[in-house]
Each structure stands twice: as structure tokens, then as C-alpha cells.
Amino acid sequence: MIGMISVHLQPVTFITGNYSNLLIHGGEPWSQLISIWQRWDAFFYEQIALHGYRPWDGTAAFYPLYPLLSRAASIVLAGHIVIAELAVSSAAFGVAMWLLYRLALLDVPPTAALLTVLLVTFFPTGFFLLAPYTESLFLLLTVAAFWFARIDRPWLAGLAAFGAGLTRLQGAILVLPLAFITFRRAEGRGRRPGLDLLAAVLPSLGLILFTAYLHAVVGVHTSSLGVQSMWGYRIVPPWQALGASAHYILHPTDPTQPPIEILNLVCLLGASVLGLLALWRLPLSYALYVWPSLLLLYTREMGYTPLMSVSRFTVVLFPCFIVLAALLARRPTLALSWLAVGILLQATLFEAWVHFVFVA
Numbered sequence: 001m002i003g004m005i006s007v008h009l010q011p012v013t014f015i016t017g018n019y020s021n022l023l024i025h026g027g028e029p030w031s032q033l034i035s036i037w038q039r040w041d042a043f044f045y046e047q048i049a050l051h052g053y054r055p056w057d058g059t060a061a062f063y064p065l066y067p068l069l070s071r072a073a074s075i076v077l078a079g080h081i082v083i084a085e086l087a088v089s090s091a092a093f094g095v096a097m098w099l100l101y102r103l104a105l106l107d108v109p110p111t112a113a114l115l116t117v118l119l120v121t122f123f124p125t126g127f128f129l130l131a132p133y134t135e136s137l138f139l140l141l142t143v144a145a146f147w148f149a150r151i152d153r154p155w156l157a158g159l160a161a162f163g164a165g166l167t168r169l170q171g172a173i174l175v176l177p178l179a180f181i182t183f184r185r186a187e188g189r190g191r192r193p194g195l196d197l198l199a200a201v202l203p204s205l206g207l208i209l210f211t212a213y214l215h216a217v218v219g220v221h222t223s224s225l226g227v228q229s230m231w232g233y234r235i236v237p238p239w240q241a242l243g244a245s246a247h248y249i250l251h252p253t254d255p256t257q258p259p260i261e262i263l264n265l266v267c268l269l270g271a272s273v274l275g276l277l278a279l280w281r282l283p284l285s286y287a288l289y290v291w292p293s294l295l296l297l298y299t300r301e302m303g304y305t306p307l308m309s310v311s312r313f314t315v316v317l318f319p320c321f322i323v324l325a326a327l328l329a330r331r332p333t334l335a336l337s338w339l340a341v342g343i344l345l346q347a348t349l350f351e352a353w354v355h356f357v358f359v360a
Helices: 002-009 029-035 041-051 065-074 081-104 110-121 135-150 154-165 169-188 196-200 202-218 226-231 238-250 258-281 284-298 310-316 318-328 332-354
Strands: none
Touching: 002 029, 002 332, 029 081, 041 065, 041 081, 065 081, 065 135, 081 110, 081 135, 081 318, 110 318, 110 332, 135 154, 135 169, 135 284, 135 310, 135 318, 154 169, 154 196, 154 202, 169 196, 169 202, 169 284, 196 202, 238 258, 238 284, 258 284, 258 310, 258 318, 284 310, 284 318, 318 332
């Protein structure tokens, strides 16, 4: 509704760029309803779903499971890739929220578990969980990996994590918490991990297979990080990334971006504080997922803004939201205020995103 109203009040100025020719044009309501979701990375996923990978066009920076599922879903949707992508994202979001609630119940009361779901849903960049992006699918597979590991289903946990490794680079991090859970369980039973340890390394297999495919079939002869160089990606010390972000906020090159960069910086620092609290309030396996994920964000600097997309990447760090929910559940007024601010920020960011402002 926000997107449709926004494009009618202020016509969208179409940008030209990678695969912007895929943007659906037409004045009828159904085409506008779909096309407002075709922004930025969504074009790359649509291109991959339609035509696969090419070595020179930047598609190699995007992992294959989401466009593959979208292509499969399009078979029953008359070949319409964008509708299929939205269907995949929406279905993944719904299942992820249901499973996140059940997972949170293992560590916090029902009120805090429900609040966890609301905090993720109404996070300022939460609309990406419904967009043609990988956020909802990655969140679902990550939560599923922890859920199955916690209920002693190591191979199902490994398969879910394998899917996460085929969805985003960060999926490979799941090797650490799954291996930790496997060792702790074996230790508690007084035996060795055995074959269950093989399930814990499946996330890295997703990364290895995709990298091998890019090298052997597509012809991309660089690392997973190297293919992101077209967005100005480079590895830097954490203090340099933080310093560059602060400098950009004070001296921006794009007048529309300082508020977004402030949000990126706040999300990174806020997730770090919650990650520290998770060390005391949640099982250690959660910290083994959160902190390597944060380390990747602390040691990267991008070309558009230094902390580009951090506010989007933190929305999948669900242990941080469980901790935050546990803190806010005892303070209903503060919790409601937090959610209200999140909803307003999300509506504002989505309205800007619809008009091709890069928000994450």
C-alpha cells in the first residue's frame, strides 16, 4: 500500500543500470504492484533466474539457491519470475517467523518469543524479508539449522545449513556453531562425535560447490570476495571501516545517504552490544554465529558508503533479536515504542527504496 500510494503521489524516476531493462512497465495496478519490488539486487537475482551466470556481469557475487527456487516456482506461475520470487520470499518469511518463535521458546518465555518475531518483522529494513532478496530464505535456513541442532537432528541441521551456504556467503559460518553443538552433545554422552561431525561441515560444502561451479562452468577465476570488487568491496581493519563511516556521515558524497549510513553504523554497534549480551543470556553456539558474521561486517569497506547494506545484513542475526526481546518483554511501554519507531522507519525506508534510493 505504501509503495503503490507513493508511486502515484510522486512518479518514479527510472534509473539505468545493470538489468534495469527487466523493470516491468505498464499502468495497470497489477504491474505497478509487482514492479515496486524490482529494485537494485532484485535485478541480478531475476537475471540469474532467467539466464544463469555470466563471468563479466557481476552475477557471480549472488548465490544460486534463491534464483534456482524462484525459477522452479515460476513453472507453476506461467513463467513469471518476479511473482515467483515474491512467492518464495513470502513463503520463506512465514515459515521463518513460525520456526523462530519455536526456537526462541527454548531460551525465553512465550511473550519474549513473540516479541522476537515482531522485532524482526518491524525492523527498519524488515521489508527486505518480503522483497526479491535472499534475506528471508537465508533467515529460514539458518533458524532451521539451529532448531534441528537443538532438538538433536544433526543431519537435518546440516542440510539446512548446506542450503544457507548456497544462499549467502555467511552461510559457511554455520560450520562453527553446528560443530560446537555436535561436540558438546557427544561430550555429554561420553562418546566421540562420529559421523555427526560430517553433518556440521555441510555449510562449507555449499560454498565450495558454488565456487567450483563458477570456476569450472561459468569461467570466473577469482574468489567469492573478489567478485564483489565492482561494488568497491575491500577488506580493511575494523577501526578503518568505522572511521570511514564516521567521516562519510560528516562529509557525504551523496546527500541522500548520511541518514542511511547512520542507520548502518547504529545497527552494527547495536548488534555488537546485543552479541555481547548473548554470551551470557543464550547458548554459546549463538555467539559462534553472531560474532563471525559481525566480523565480516567490521572488516569490509564498500564503494557507495563504507558500511553499505549493514542494516540489511543485521536483520538475519536473530540471536540479537532474542536478547533484545528478553530485555524489552519486561518493559511493555518501551517495547511498543520500539516497535512503533521501527514501523515508521521501515515505511520511510521502503518509500525511498521504491523511488530507487539505495537504502541497503
